[in-house]
Amino acid sequence: MAGNMSTSAAPLTSSLAKLQSLHGLFAVYKKPGPTSADVLNALKEALLKEAGVENSNPRKRKKQMLKMGHGGTLDSAASGVLVVGVGNGTKMLSTMLTGSKKYVAVAELGKATDTLDATGSVVLEKGFEHITRSDVEEKLRSFTGDIMQVPPLYSALKTQGQRLSVLLKQGHKVEAKPARPVKVYGLTLQDFQPPLFTLDIECGGGFYVRSLVDDLGKALSSCAHVKELTRTKQGPFTLQEHALHQHQWTLEHIRRSLQPCSDGDHLDQQRST
Template structure:
């Protein structure tokens, strides 16, 4: 099996653990199809872009030779639906972390909120969360943070193509975000909270699009079958993939 397939990663499982589940599934069904007893061979399976454990949505996975092509297919933008909460910041920038500071939000009007959100569109410099999959000298920032010795992440250039506020009911708000690869939505929400002279963190996050793959394309775990994988899997020269426009 060689190709690329979009999967739906649910909340509560890391991208790496979810990938292992999919890899085990593939081995079982392929072994079942062959009808032969054989030793488990190493199967190449990789994903193109980590989703937080508490997030859900599109996770693009490469199988076999498809792993080599992940970067080529994932250079496009990404879209997210995020729910944030005003009033408190956490060390992880989401609800899984420890509250580090609190500030009132009673003076944050929809007009002020919209004005501040608009400041974050275009090319900006963003500091990734300390609790992230990024690496420093070969170690993940999140691992170093748990050890109590995290280095300060460096500012990185990212592009926010569009941010739309779809709901504002303080302390909660919802945003649709269209951004470049490498953007951290947790950092965006955290920075918006600070710019509002309050605080904010993410309480719900869904990746609705990754590169050319939509949420509607993503195969859910309950629908995993060899037939469904073969139907959805695309390869480098797939006409279906070439014909689809990148956002």
């Protein structure tokens, strides 16, 4: 009987050992809706299930079995590249927070919301008929380069250990964080079909597309909010080439796409040329 137990346990031990031997970075696709933490947890569930670990295990135990983290929160309504660190790769995630990112944002003129995106309540409506394509392109120049930006109230930023977004949803009064320096490498108007317009954005760490669109709306003597947001690149990982979709959340797919970490290993986080 002991021999049978040992034999049946062997595949589990082998699969889990292979999973725990992974060290590095890879990217997954986050669809609109779930939080970045939800995506990470679903990814862990899928991998541990493949390794034969029961789904009923407490989350804490799963965390001990599989060390994993993500390199920068995407808003729940946003989609696109979410960089994941596994094993010792979690130590490399800080480079993702400061590295270059690219976004495509569809924004709507004439309406401002409390969250600065389509998930919130409309708090202001203003006319936008006076705004032309050239007006938008001209204003975009002032938002390029090294600029100061006030982060949104509804964000993952914390005050006294609590996320601002959570405090607001609980009915607490929250003060805006002070303006901080951010870098915008590139800002292009891709499409202009009022009230909608589409921006291509390349920025550094700590930048909020929602704040940009809100500020842009004000600069145009109107208001605006983000309707759709997609992160198309983070560091060296692009949406088209690297992001694994949910059906690809397997040990084999991750092993193939993993950028391993080792002593002296350095991923280029500078702006691509």
